[in-house]
Amino acid sequence: MERKEMSRLIASELQLQVGQVERTVELLDEGATVPFIARYRKEMTGTLDENQIRDIQERVQYLRQLEERKEEVIRLIAEQDKLTDELEANIRSAVKLQQVEDLYRPYRQKRRTRATMAKEKGLEPLATFLLTARSGDVQKEAMRYMNSEKGVNSTEEALAGAKDIIAEQVADEPDVRSWVRDYTMKRGILVTAKKEDEPDGKNVYEMYYEYQEPVSRMAPHRILAVNRAEREGILRIKVDVDAAPVLERLERKQIRRGSIAADVLKEALEDSYKRLVAPAVEREVRNALTEKAEEQAIRIFAENLRQLLLQAPLRGRTVLALDPAYRTGCKVAVIDETGKLLEVTVVYPTPPQSKVAEAKKAVTALIERHNVAIIAIGNGTASRETEQFTADMLKEIKQDVSYIIVNEAGASVYSASKLAGEEFPKLDVAERSAISIGRRLQDPLAELVKIDPKSIGVGQYQHDVSQGKLTDSLQFVVESAVNYVGVDVNTASPSLLQYVSGVSKQVAKNIVARREESGKYQSRSQLKDVPRLGAKTYEQCIGFLRITDGDNSLDNTPIHPESYGAVHGLLSKLGLTADEIGSEDAREKLRGVAVESMAEGLGIGVPTLRDILASLLRPGRDPREELHKPLLKKDVLDIKDLQSGMELQGTVRNIVDFGAFVDIGLKNDGLVHISRMSRRFIKHPLDVVSVGDIVTVWVQDVDRNRGRVGLTMLAPE
Structure with a gap:
């Protein structure tokens, strides 16, 4: 496909002008990067933004790979001396890889099937007779192919073999595959059921034990949830579809008027659909659903990551960072306003040691010695006990010091990395982690780029999606944010x-x-x-x-x-x-x-x-x-303090398809369901909030036994 033709196709798909696409492709081919084109070549592209340029880049890559596959398929069919002008034209005009594969299917080298064995027995002419004959006798014709040496000992065996050939031939027809695939996507029902005697300890997948929903309406997060449950051996999943309309269509297309073999052909067509087409199409539909769900999950992860990276820095303040723990104690790191390490130590305010007085004395001395303005507490193990210790200590000192809970996701990955070892060769892993926690408060972007984006954990079902696609998408987000x-x-x-x-x-x-x-x-x-x-x-x-x-x-x-x-x-x-x-x-x-x-x-x-x-x-x-500054605190909130209708402020920590998780100062973040975010209709929580936003919420419901809090952003009337 030439660049002009490709540009026209992409422009039509993305609703852009052909010239915009053509010039953008030219710049990309010359080695220009997406951020550079978006920022410094606006006149050439007609002010396309980074996402539009990225979309063009991805479509160009896809279409070029598609062209390579087309050439390969044409070559493979030509080597079999089966390439016709019409078939080549159909392959070259295909705009999706699936279309190319459907056209290639009849010519692909197959393992031995029932149809290939029937052909080896010489039954292909009988199959042709059944498909075309309007006169004659089916049984008499079948008798002609009886051959004990070839293993055809009866007319029933001859007809069975011919039907196998017909079934495979019909199943390989591109139009049949395409129509059944579309029909299943539109009319199929995804049905889930719990496998007997399979444990689901916390009833995580309880809502899917007996569940069904139209394939066309399956939400991305539900697709990924049932996929995970299936992998864990808890659920059995299938796609149900009414076969009658499919069989009626096959019969109309495959059985000629006045056919003498109509009954035999109906059996072959039913076998073709149920044994060959339906299972394959079900796999394709499941794969398509998963791909769609993965794209959404990756998009959400990428958007959340961008907002996390672009959180406002807290510059010009000395930070004391605490990496909480129980047995091994809390690692303490003091870093100056430029991120330079000033001092590290360890204190034991949490069980089992519980040396609270000693820890207060040590931390207070650090605050005074280095004029600390903010304490950053990692949100991992022992975080809330450390927060309580910090809040109690701050009430007893004269200095005006606030604290904040910092999302430490990925800090342990960084601290054990080669990079951290090069930065702080004399420190142990936990001490490096404390430094990372403090620095990511001072400048989130500069610190978080040291960590594999997948380890930061802002999204939904990130481990269930294509890791290659996720990596590419997150890499693009980090590059975009940095530039x-x-x-x-x-x-x-x-x-x-x-x-x-x-x-x-x-x-x-x-x-x-x-x-x-x-x-x-x-x-x-x-x-x-x-x-x-x-x-x-x-x-x-x-x-x-x-x-x-x-x-x-x-x-x-x-x-x-x-x-x-x-x-x-x-x-x-x-x-x-x-x-x-x-x-x-x-x-x-x-x-x-x-x-x-x-x-x-x-x-x-x-x-x-x-x-x-x-x-x-x-x-x-x-x-x-210009963005929200982090929400600083001086006291602790306990779930016992919460009452329905209570107004709070919190920080959006994560966004998923069904809502947003907000840190209001408890051990677990509260959930604002999408239905409680706005009085107007919204398609997705990202329409209302971003990671890092400071939001006002009201307590909707409290489950103290499970430590769960439901929140609303809708002010009580």
Whole structure:
């Protein structure tokens, strides 16, 4: 498929202009990254955003793989001398891989089947007779094929073999497969039942013990739930469908009017559907449902991860981080406002040691010695006991210190990693974990990029989806978030730099090595001297790298160096100098720019000028600072304190298809069901909330025995 034809198809699918798609594909083929295209090639793409460009990229990859498969299938059929002009045209016009595979099915090399054995017995002509004859005698014709040497000892055996051939032939017809698949998707009922004597200790899947729902209406999270229960051996699952309409259609298409073998053919068609087509289609339908559910689960995980990565940083404060535990004690790490480790120790305020007074004395001394402003407590084992200890201690000290519960998912993965070992070779795993907990409060993005995104755990059924697709999607989210925020090249770790547009792991290491050898970078142009950072990489990455307090104030903005000439022209027309950027006078003049006429005068596009103006109005701005700040606390909430209707504030920790989990300060997060999020209809919780949002909720119901709390975001009337 040529690029133009492919661009037309993608444009139609994604409801875009052909030119937009064509130019985007051209940029991708030249090696441009998605963040670079979205930010710095808006005139070429018609201001497509990252998600639209990613969609184009994925469709291009799919269609090119489809073309490769088409060529392979055509070659394989041609080698059998069975390729016709019509068949080749049908294969080449297919727009889905499933269509290609359906067309190839009759020619695929099969294992020995009942039909192939019947053909070996010479029964294929009898099958042809049954399908076409309008006169004659079926039994007499079958007698002609009786042959004891070939194992055909009766007319019944001859007819049985012929029916097997017909059944397989019908099952292999692309139109039959396609129609039955569509019919099953529209009319099928997914039915689940609990296997007898199979344990389900906590009755996790109780609602599915006797359950049925139309295939077309199965929600993604329910599909993944029943799939998991099936894998665990708890449920038996099948897709029920009324076979009568299928058989009626097969008979209309396959049995000619006036056929003398109608009864025999009906038996063959019923066998074809029930033995060959239905089981295969059921597998395909189940696979399609799973694929759809996985796409949704991955989308939710990706959206949650993006919001988690883009949570507002708490800069400029010294943090004391606690990694709670019982037997081994709570590891304590104090880190300064830049994330530098100041001191580590261990205290034992929790059982079995319960050395509360000693722990209070040690932690209080650290608070005083380092002027600690915030205590970050990991939300793992012994978290709530440690929280109670912290709240009690804060009541007894003079300093104004708050605490916050930090999601420590993935901290243990990082602390045991090679990277953590290189950062803190003299510390043990738990001490490194405490540092990670504190740092992810100060700058979530910079710390979380050190962890495999799958280990962060914000989503639903993440272990039940295609791990390859999940990895690709999460990788894209991390890259998008890093490039959206921008990276200070003089403080960033290799872990963060490797997610910058166009930068490989080795180049990231080289950037840091050059910084450590020669000192801080003073200008973006100095990065051209970094080994293996060539012209193409420089073009792709440089706009996302920041240099604060450098030789050129523009190096601390998202403005690409290729636009510096236009910026100087703009400043000249406004009577400004680069040194005045950020002043109130400069902001006033920049706000008054007539964008379209100025863009024409400077010889640049309107989208590029708009981005330049936004960058000059707020140089050095971190877009995360406009988001919700973390919710700090000074006292503990107990589930015993909760009453129906009580108003609380909490932090959204996770979002799933059916609602959002909100941390209100209890051991377990409370659930706001999707039906309790808005008085208007919403399709998904993401329409209302994001991970990290601070929300007002009201207690709906409390199950103290199971530690569960139902919340609502609808204010009591």
